[in-house]
Amino acid sequence: MSDWYRDFANSGVGTTVTRQLGLPRPAVLRRHTPGDPLLPGPAVVGSAGAGRLREELISLLTAAGVTVSSPAADTEKLAAVLLDATGVTGPADLASAHDFLAPALKRLRPNGRVLVFGDPPSETSSPAQSAARQALDGLVRSIGKELRAGATANLVFVPVGAEASIASPVRFFLSGRSAYVDGQVVTVSAAQLPPAEDVAHPLAGKVAVVTGAARGIGAAIARTIARDGAHVVAVDVPAAGQALADVANEIGGTALQLDITAPDAATRLVDHLRERHGGVDVVVHNAGITRDKLLVNMDTARWNSVMAVNLQAQLDITQALLDADGVLRDGFRVVCVSSTSGIAGNRGQTNYAASKAGIIGMVRAYAPEFATRGGAINAVAPGFIVTEMTAKMPFATREVGSRINSMQQGGLPVDVAETIAWLAQPGSGGVNGQTVRVCGQSMVGA
Amino acid sequence: MTRPDTRTAAIVGGNRIPFARSNSAYARASNQDMLTATLDGLVARFGLQDQTVGEVVAGAVLKHSRDFNLTRESVLGSRLSASTPAYDVQQACGTGLEAAVLVANKIALGQIESGIAGGVDTTSDAPLAVNEDLRHALIALNNATTLQQRLKAISAIRPGQLAPDIPRNVEPRTGLSMGEHAAITAKEWGVTRESQDELTVASHQHLAAAYDRGFFDDLMTPFLGLTRDQNLRPESSLEKLATLRPVFGKGEGATMTAANSTPLTDGASAVLLASDEWAAARGLPVLAHLVDAQTAAVDYVHGGEGLLMAPAYAMPVMLARNGLTLQDFDLYEIHEAFASTVLSTMAAWEDPAFCTERLGLDAPLGSIDRSKLNVNGSSLAAGHPFAATGGRIVASLAKALHEMGPGKRGLISICAAGGQGVVAILES
Numbered sequence: 001m002s003d004w005y006r007d008f009a010n011s012g013v014g015t016t017v018t019r020q021l022g023l024p025r026p027a028v029l030r031r032h033t034p035g036d037p038l039l040p041g042p043a044v045v046g047s048a049g050a051g052r053l054r055e056e057l058i059s060l061l062t063a064a065g066v067t068v069s070s071p072a073a074d075t076e077k078l079a080a081v082l083l084d085a086t087g088v089t090g091p092a093d094l095a096s097a098h099d100f101l102a103p104a105l106k107r108l109r110p111n112g113r114v115l116v117f118g119d120p121p122s123e124t125s126s127p128a129q130s131a132a133r134q135a136l137d138g139l140v141r142s143i144g145k146e147l148r149a150g151a152t153a154n155l156v157f158v159p160v161g162a163e164a165s166i167a168s169p170v171r172f173f174l175s176g177r178s179a180y181v182d183g184q185v186v187t188v189s190a191a192q193l194p195p196a197e198d199v200a201h202p203l204a205g206k207v208a209v210v211t212g213a214a215r216g217i218g219a220a221i222a223r224t225i226a227r228d229g230a231h232v233v234a235v236d237v238p239a240a241g242q243a244l245a246d247v248a249n250e251i252g253g254t255a256l257q258l259d260i261t262a263p264d265a266a267t268r269l270v271d272h273l274r275e276r277h278g279g280v281d282v283v284v285h286n287a288g289i290t291r292d293k294l295l296v297n298m299d300t301a302r303w304n305s306v307m308a309v310n311l312q313a314q315l316d317i318t319q320a321l322l323d324a325d326g327v328l329r330d331g332f333r334v335v336c337v338s339s340t341s342g343i344a345g346n347r348g349q350t351n352y353a354a355s356k357a358g359i360i361g362m363v364r365a366y367a368p369e370f371a372t373r374g375g376a377i378n379a380v381a382p383g384f385i386v387t388e389m390t391a392k393m394p395f396a397t398r399e400v401g402s403r404i405n406s407m408q409q410g411g412l413p414v415d416v417a418e419t420i421a422w423l424a425q426p427g428s429g430g431v432n433g434q435t436v437r438v439c440g441q442s443m444v445g446a
Numbered sequence: 447m448t449r450p451d452t453r454t455a456a457i458v459g460g461n462r463i464p465f466a467r468s469n470s471a472y473a474r475a476s477n478q479d480m481l482t483a484t485l486d487g488l489v490a491r492f493g494l495q496d497q498t499v500g501e502v503v504a505g506a507v508l509k510h511s512r513d514f515n516l517t518r519e520s521v522l523g524s525r526l527s528a529s530t531p532a533y534d535v536q537q538a539c540g541t542g543l544e545a546a547v548l549v550a551n552k553i554a555l556g557q558i559e560s561g562i563a564g565g566v567d568t569t570s571d572a573p574l575a576v577n578e579d580l581r582h583a584l585i586a587l588n589n590a591t592t593l594q595q596r597l598k599a600i601s602a603i604r605p606g607q608l609a610p611d612i613p614r615n616v617e618p619r620t621g622l623s624m625g626e627h628a629a630i631t632a633k634e635w636g637v638t639r640e641s642q643d644e645l646t647v648a649s650h651q652h653l654a655a656a657y658d659r660g661f662f663d664d665l666m667t668p669f670l671g672l673t674r675d676q677n678l679r680p681e682s683s684l685e686k687l688a689t690l691r692p693v694f695g696k697g698e699g700a701t702m703t704a705a706n707s708t709p710l711t712d713g714a715s716a717v718l719l720a721s722d723e724w725a726a727a728r729g730l731p732v733l734a735h736l737v738d739a740q741t742a743a744v745d746y747v748h749g750g751e752g753l754l755m756a757p758a759y760a761m762p763v764m765l766a767r768n769g770l771t772l773q774d775f776d777l778y779e780i781h782e783a784f785a786s787t788v789l790s791t792m793a794a795w796e797d798p799a800f801c802t803e804r805l806g807l808d809a810p811l812g813s814i815d816r817s818k819l820n821v822n823g824s825s826l827a828a829g830h831p832f833a834a835t836g837g838r839i840v841a842s843l844a845k846a847l848h849e850m851g852p853g854k855r856g857l858i859s860i861c862a863a864g865g866q867g868v869v870a871i872l873e874s
Binding site: 244248268278 | 491662730
């Protein structure tokens with residue numbers, strides 16, 4: 001689906017018109033295509049306080065072929081600005097963050113990346129230190145709203161001892177894979193990580209289940225995960241079987257027609273994975289439905305069907321996989337699809353929002369057990385994603401819905417898929433129990 | 447030179463599209479469309495993209511002349527490797543099962559490691575031919591070389607020849623439809639209207655129950671918006687069926703209605719067979735093995751035997767070869783061309799006179815435990831796209847046996863036009 005307004009705003013006449021009238025100027029986002037370099041230009045790395053990540057960041061960038069430029073005076077345009085603020089001890093230290101960022105952001109190219117690192121505010125008993133750490137959150141989110149031309153700003157909290165876990169978030173947030181992820185805060189933790197990763201095919205040799213894979217976001221997830229090297233078991237309801245088979249055949253995966261709300265669904269899925277693949281590495285709980293009505297007009301059937309598909313089935317299948325002997329392979333990943341509706345609420349979607357908020361709680365609660373067993377579970381919460389479903393919305397509703405975010409445009413299914421594929425990577429084991437929004441920093445649900 | 451020891455071919459799984467009533471959901475779909483979609487569903491289920499399968503064997507009963515290479519063309523249009531060989535077979539309603547037997551035999555001999563057997567039929571996109579007289583005139587015109595010859599050929603064409611030659615469900619040698627033949631046999635065996643309607647209701651109920659428990663989730667892929675067999679009537683009841691008037695047979699004794707006879711149907715099916723080793727190497731299941739099969743034919747023109755009674759003759763030959771009795775099976779699949787066909791066949795096996803005089807046995811084959819018969823529904827409910835029925839039965843029976851555990855035996859009996867029949871044994 002083309003974004004007619006974005007295309008117009010980026011045309012010759014459109015650039016002039018939108019500039020003169022002060023209209024939004026949505027950028028053509030830098031999205032990942034295989035073979036892309038991590039960044040299309042140099043990066044700078046700065047510090048606020050006596051940080052402990054600067055050297056690690058420089059070596060990560062250098063290893064990825066990125067030129068690390070000098071923060072001082074240089075006029076060269078930058079593809080990314082990284083700030084190590086793990087050293088901040090009080091509000092006074094934040095001035096150095098400002099001093100580094102202000103000139104650096106002026107040099108930021110279109111589709112640039114701002115990535116800030118701090119310590120988790122909760123992991124200190126000093127009110128001043130916690131305040132300074134928490135201040136980074138407001139700083140980064142505001143930068144995200146000030147940046148234009150497809151640039152994003154995100155924040156990674158790194159507890160002491162979890163330094164090795166930053167490599168995967170760095171690669172994701174700097175790359176085109178995170179095109180529509182903006183204003184997000186991810187807290188990493190210490191984890192068993194693989195020694196090296198095939199950057200082009202991080203999921204090579206993995207078996208991944210994707211539910212709701214017949215169309216829309218689910219099909220994009222299946223394609224992206226297959227592109228990254230995994231064998232995809234594409235799951236959808238039997239009635240969607242023809243589209244499901246098409247997706248499976250396109251990506252060289254297999255189709256499994258299964259109603260995930262059937263009483264024996266979890267058993268059948270576990271048996272299938274055991275018999276056909278000897279286990280599973282990645283499970284993406286994407287299947288979801290909407291049955292919108294104002295709460296006062298909502299019948300029990302609408303409420304129950306949404307809960308059954310969007311929440312109960314995810315709980316049942318996740319638990320069945322954890323309980324099954326030897327089905328989850330080392331370093332297993334579960335990624336659940338939540339929604340910004342579950343964070344901000346949405347009129348007419350009490351059932352949907354409740355189920356999607358429930359996902360966030362489920363992920364948080366499962367995270368310690370997953371960590372103990374060497375796995376990780378996370379959620380992504382898509383915002384306004386352009387699909388067949390949104391194409392059916394009334395024009396004005398769709399236009400407003402797609403523009404009220406820092407990117408001034410709707411996201412694409414592939415943006416959700418890239419974020420999920422990142423969380424599924426072996427190297428992302430240090431990201432656990434998190435909910436990452438893919439919403440272009442939507443005004444709703446921020 | 448030594449020949450390899452024979453082995454028994456494994457049934458890995460199957461796929462079919464829901465069967466549609468004639469001139470309905472699949473009215474615009476060709477045999478090639480349906481067979482290709484069915485192969486693609488099988489490919490998706492078992493991850494066979496770009497793989498070369500030993501052989502694909504399928505056929506259609508009603509076939510356009512352009513479809514002379516139907517199966518190979520379908521393979522080329524599918525996600526299988528283009529280096530997969532294929533050929534067509536046709537044995538009327540026995541086509542699908544015969545295709546499975548052919549594939550299984552090549553696997554048994556070690557000539558191939560894997561194969562797909564299938565069948566497809568459409569009564570909607572049927573091959574109309576030009577009138578036979580017109581065809582002769584057109585051939586003469588085509589062969590004419592001079593203007594004079596051309597004018598002469600054209601002058602032979604008459605308006606009456608414009609009426610097309612429509613394929614009919616009629617036996618060429620008797621001029622009787624299959625239903626009329628079946629009605630004669632039903633009368634001979636004294637098959638009652640009530641017993642036919644009971645079998646029909648059971649077929650619908652069994653098929654509906656199988657859908658409800660997700661039995662077809664890994665046996666079927668929807669096509670053109672159809673997600674279930676269109677002919678299925680879960681609410682079918684004896685009372686409702688009793689109100690229908692007979693359509694085959696004449697007068698008082700007529701018992702065969704539109705409900706207890708299969709309707710004209712469109713659809714396709716495919717079964718994946720392989721050696722155990724091939725399946726194991728790919729982590730694919732073995733649902734059952736195709737143990738043995740037998741065909742027979744009867745002289746329904748002059749020999750006084752019913753058109754659809756050939757399976758009754760094939761059965762004892764196959765049972766004897768395997769040292770089994772008719773009762774040594776856990777499940778039975780007798781194709782429901784007509785309810786009366788199933789009942790006539792079973793009556794014949796129970797009849798001492800028939801078994802001794804016609805089959806040359808010492809004693810009757812005996813009765814079948816009806817609770818083991820067509821337990822997941824059969825053609826009366828699902829419909830019967832002629833060549834697709836065999837594949838439907840083989841895959842469904844293999845799965846049902848697999849669910850029951852190892853060492854379970856199933857029996858298949860399919861009658862076919864031309865007085866033919868195919869029977870087979872599966873074992874999990």
